[in-house]
Amino acid sequence: MRVAIIGAGVIGLSSALCIHEQFHGLVPSLELEVYADRFTPHTTSDGAAGLWQPYLSDHGNLQETLWNKETFDYLLRHMHSAAAKEMGLFLISGYNLFTEPVPDPSWKNIVLGFRNLTPKELELFPGYSYGWFNTALMLEGRSYLPWLTNRLTPRGVKFFHKKVESFQEVSGDGVDVVLNCSGMRSGDLQPDPQLQPGRGQIIKVLAPWVKHFIVTHNLKSGIYNSPYIIPGSEFTVLGGVNQHGNWSEENSAKDHKSVWDSCCQLLPTLQKAKIVDEWSGLRPARPSVRLERESIRLGNVQAEVIHNYGHGGFGITIHWGCAMAAARLFGNILQEKKQLATPPGARL
Amino acid sequence: MASPKVAVVGAGVIGLSTALCITETCPSCSVALLSDQFSPNTTSDVAAGMLIPHTYPDTPIHRQKQWFKETFTYLFAISNSAEASEAGIHLVSGWQVFKSTPKEALPFWSDIVLGFRAMSEAELLKFPQHQFGQAFTTLKCDCPPYLLWLEKRLKAAGAQMYTRKVADLWELHSEYNIVVNCAGMGAHQLVGDKQLFPVRGQVLKVHAPWVKQFIRDGDGLTYIYPGIHRVTLGGTREKGSWSLSPDAGTTKDIFDRCCSLEPSLQGAQDMEVKVGLRPSRQGVRVQREVLSQGGVELPVVHNYGHGAGGFSVHRGTAIEAAHLVEECISALQVSSSRAKL
Numbered sequence: 001m002r003v004a005i006i007g008a009g010v011i012g013l014s015s016a017l018c019i020h021e022q023f024h025g026l027v028p029s030l031e032l033e034v035y036a037d038r039f040t041p042h043t044t045s046d047g048a049a050g051l052w053q054p055y056l057s058d059h060g061n062l063q064e065t066l067w068n069k070e071t072f073d074y075l076l077r078h079m080h081s082a083a084a085k086e087m088g089l090f091l092i093s094g095y096n097l098f099t100e101p102v103p104d105p106s107w108k109n110i111v112l113g114f115r116n117l118t119p120k121e122l123e124l125f126p127g128y129s130y131g132w133f134n135t136a137l138m139l140e141g142r143s144y145l146p147w148l149t150n151r152l153t154p155r156g157v158k159f160f161h162k163k164v165e166s167f168q169e170v171s172g173d174g175v176d177v178v179l180n181c182s183g184m185r186s187g188d189l190q191p192d193p194q195l196q197p198g199r200g201q202i203i204k205v206l207a208p209w210v211k212h213f214i215v216t217h218n219l220k221s222g223i224y225n226s227p228y229i230i231p232g233s234e235f236t237v238l239g240g241v242n243q244h245g246n247w248s249e250e251n252s253a254k255d256h257k258s259v260w261d262s263c264c265q266l267l268p269t270l271q272k273a274k275i276v277d278e279w280s281g282l283r284p285a286r287p288s289v290r291l292e293r294e295s296i297r298l299g300n301v302q303a304e305v306i307h308n309y310g311h312g313g314f315g316i317t318i319h320w321g322c323a324m325a326a327a328r329l330f331g332n333i334l335q336e337k338k339q340l341a342t343p344p345g346a347r348l
Numbered sequence: 349m350a351s352p353k354v355a356v357v358g359a360g361v362i363g364l365s366t367a368l369c370i371t372e373t374c375p376s377c378s379v380a381l382l383s384d385q386f387s388p389n390t391t392s393d394v395a396a397g398m399l400i401p402h403t404y405p406d407t408p409i410h411r412q413k414q415w416f417k418e419t420f421t422y423l424f425a426i427s428n429s430a431e432a433s434e435a436g437i438h439l440v441s442g443w444q445v446f447k448s449t450p451k452e453a454l455p456f457w458s459d460i461v462l463g464f465r466a467m468s469e470a471e472l473l474k475f476p477q478h479q480f481g482q483a484f485t486t487l488k489c490d491c492p493p494y495l496l497w498l499e500k501r502l503k504a505a506g507a508q509m510y511t512r513k514v515a516d517l518w519e520l521h522s523e524y525n526i527v528v529n530c531a532g533m534g535a536h537q538l539v540g541d542k543q544l545f546p547v548r549g550q551v552l553k554v555h556a557p558w559v560k561q562f563i564r565d566g567d568g569l570t571y572i573y574p575g576i577h578r579v580t581l582g583g584t585r586e587k588g589s590w591s592l593s594p595d596a597g598t599t600k601d602i603f604d605r606c607c608s609l610e611p612s613l614q615g616a617q618d619m620e621v622k623v624g625l626r627p628s629r630q631g632v633r634v635q636r637e638v639l640s641q642g643g644v645e646l647p648v649v650h651n652y653g654h655g656a657g658g659f660s661v662h663r664g665t666a667i668e669a670a671h672l673v674e675e676c677i678s679a680l681q682v683s684s685s686r687a688k689l
Binding site: 079080081082084085086088090091092093112113115117118120121123124133135138207208209210211212231233234268269271272273 | 427428429430431432433434436438439440441442462463465467468470471474483485490557558559560561574576577611612614615
C-alpha cells in the first residue's frame with residue numbers, strides 16, 4: 001500500500017508520521033512517500049514564529065478547538081522528555097493585549113494559568129486597557145520539521161524534491177492514497193476559491209532579554225494585523241502583518257517600517273535590538289480547515305485523496321489534531337479496501 | 349560645608365547603587381567609590397539578580413517591604429524604557445514550587461510582584477514531586493550589565509572610581525568627610541562585625557536559551573533563573589564556608605536537582621561554575637556611626653549584610669543610606685558652624 005503525501009511543512013510531515021505510527025504494524029506493505037518543492041528550512045512552517053495560539057474566536061467551529069486542544073496536550077506530554085529541546089519545544093508565557101474588554105477565547109482552558117491582566121501589568125502597555133496572561137508552548141518549525149524528518153527517515157519514508165502539478169502525477173503508478181498537505185499551493189492541484197493567502201512579514205532580531213510573547217489585537221484590522229513580539233530560542237520575531245489576498249513573498253519596505261515602528265513603540269527596548277533577518281510568507285487562510293476525503297476519478301483509476309490544508313495562521317497550533325483526524329480517515333480507507341480486518345483500536 | 353567629600357567603599361550592587369543615590373540626593377557632594385574589586389569580580393556578578401526577597405529575621409517586615417517596593421518600582425520603570433537591555437533589566441515569569449504547603453500562603457511581597465497567584469492543578473502536573481506552587485512575574489538584574497550601567501551613570505554624575513583596598517575605614521578620615529561602608533562580606537574584616545557571616549553559594553551558568561521561565565523550589569536551594577544570555581542554576585547555602593573554589597561534586601548535584609525540575613536542561617551547553625559568599629546577617633545593617641580617634645570624628649554610614657537578598661532590596665537600602673548621609677552632612681554643618689562661633 002503506497003501513500004503519497006504532497007507537502008513537507010508541519011502538516012505534511014506530521015500527518016505522515018501519525019499515519020505511519022498507527023498503521024505500519026497493521027499494514028506491512030505500507031510505503032509512504034513525501035513530495036514537495038520546498039523542504040525545511042524553506043517552508044511556511046519554518047518562517048512562522050511557532051507560538052501555539054489559536055485565533056481569538058473559533059466561530060463555533062468546535063472541531064478545530066478540539067484539534068487545537070489535542071495538539072496542545074500532545075506537545076505538553078513531550079515537555080517532560082529530553083526530546084523537547086531537539087523538537088524545538090518549550091514553555092513560554094506572555095501577554096495578549098486589547099483596547100477594550102473582549103470575551104474569553106475558546107482556548108482559555110487549554111493553555112496554562114489563563115487570567116486577566118492586572119492594572120499594574122497594563123502599565124507596561126500604554127494604549128491597551130485589557131488583556132490576558134497565560135503560559136503556552138513554542139514549537140519552532142526550524143527544529144520541529146527536522147525532528148519529524150528524523151523520525152520518518154528510519155521508518156523508511158522516502159522524500160522526493162519535486163513540484164507536484166496534479167494529483168494524477170502521483171496517483172498513477174500504484175499509489176493508493178494521496179494526502180494533500182500542500183498548504184498555500186493547494187489551489188494549484190484543485191481550485192479552491194475559499195483558500196486565500198494571508199500574507200505576513202516578519203523581522204527577526206536579537207533580543208534575548210525578551211522572555212515573554214506579546215500579541216496585540218486590533219479588532220477592526222483583524223488577527224495579526226497588529227504588532228506582535230515572539231521570543232524564540234535564538235532570535236525574537238517581530239510581526240503584525242496579515243494581508244488577505246496578497247500573494248507576494250517579497251519583503252516590503254513599507255511593511256518593514258510598520259512592523260519595526262509599531263513593535264518598538266510596544267517595547268521601547270527593541271530599539272537596541274540587532275536585525276538579523278526578514279521574511280515574508282503566506283498563511284494558507286480558509287474559513288475553515290479542509291480536512292476531508294475525496295474520491296477522484298483520474299483516467300480509469302479511482303484515487304482516494306485526503307485533504308488536510310487551509311490552516312491559516314494556526315497550523316502549528318492545530319497540526320497534531322489534524323494529523324490524527326487524517327489518520328482516522330486513512331483508517332477508513334483501509335477498511336473499505338479490506339486492508340484491515342477491524343478498525344484500529346477496536347482490537348482487544 | 350560647600351562640597352562634602354563622600355567615600356563609598358565597595359563596588360557591588362550595594363556600593364554602586366548607594367553611591368548613585370547619594371549623587372541624586374546630594375548634588376553638591378563629591379562622591380568617590382573605592383573598591384578592590386569591580387564588576388565582573390564582585391559577589392553581585394555571581395548572583396542571578398532575581399527580585400524575590402529574602403526575609404531578614406531581625407529587620408521589621410514593613411521596612412523590608414518598603415525596600416523591596418522601592419527597588420521593584422525603580423527597576424520596573426527601567427525595564428519599560430529604551431535602556432532596559434543596556435541596564436540588563438528584564439521581566440521574567442515563572443513558578444515557586446513547594447514539596448509541602450508553605451507556612452505562609454502569601455509572602456509579604458506578593459502584592460508587589462506582578463500577577464501573583466496560586467498555581468493551577470494543570471500547572472503543578474509539570475512538577476510531580478511538588479504539591480503546591482505560586483506563579484508570578486518579577487524582574488531580574490543581569491550582571492555584569494546592571495553593574496556596568498550603574499558605573500556609567502555614576503561617572504556621568506561626576507563620581508570618581510578608584511581601585512583601592514581599604515584596610516581600615518579610619519584611613520579615609522583625612523581625605524573624606526563621610527564614609528559609606530558597602531563592603532559586603534568585606535565588612536567582616538573592615539569593621540569586625542561578628543554578626544556578619546558568609547553563606548557560600550555555588551551556581552552554574554549555562555547556555556539554554558529555550559528556558560524562558562524561572563523555577564524556584566520553595567526551600568530556596570534549587571532554582572533556575574533565565575538571564576539575558578545564560579541561565580543561572582543553583583544552588584547551595586553553606587553557612588560559615590569561606591571557600592571561593594568551585595566544588596565538582598556540588599556542580600553535579602546542582603545540575604541533577606535542576607534537571608529534575610526542568611529536564612530539557614540536559615541539553616544545556618557551555619557551563620561556567622561560579623561561587624559567591626552571601627554577606628549574611630540577621631538584619632541588614634543600615635545605620636549611622638561616628639568613629640573617633642584623638643578628638644577627630646569620622647561619620648560613617650553602614651549599608652551591608654544583605655545576604656541572599658541584595659538585589660531585591662538594593663535601591664531601597666541605598667535610598668535609606670543616602671538619607672543617613674544627608675543627616676551626617678547636616679550634623680557636620682551644625683558642628684562646623686558651632687566651631688565658627
